[in-house]
Amino acid sequence: MTLIINGEEQDVAAETLADLLLALDYEGEWLATAVNGELVHREDRAAFPLGAFDRIEILSPMQGG
Template structure:
């Protein structure tokens, strides 16, 4: 399926947002995720089904300001 992750196009075989995070080696409870502009909470990632052409943002906190 075609997905855009953090602005980059990917052709991946995944079903859920949790699958995508594992496939791309994103780890940690501190990640923030959004699909098509809508926040997806950590508890909902395993149930959130991705579809072709979804836009996913994966954010992590940064130090500084």
């Protein structure tokens, strides 16, 4: 299925947001995720279905100063 992930179209075989994060090797409790502009909490990702051309934003904290 084609998704727009952080502004780029990608073809990914994932049915839920949790599946997508696993497929893209995102790990950690500090990720922030949004689908079509709506925040999706960590505990909701496994049950959050994805549809073609959904816009997914995945943010992880960066160190620096």
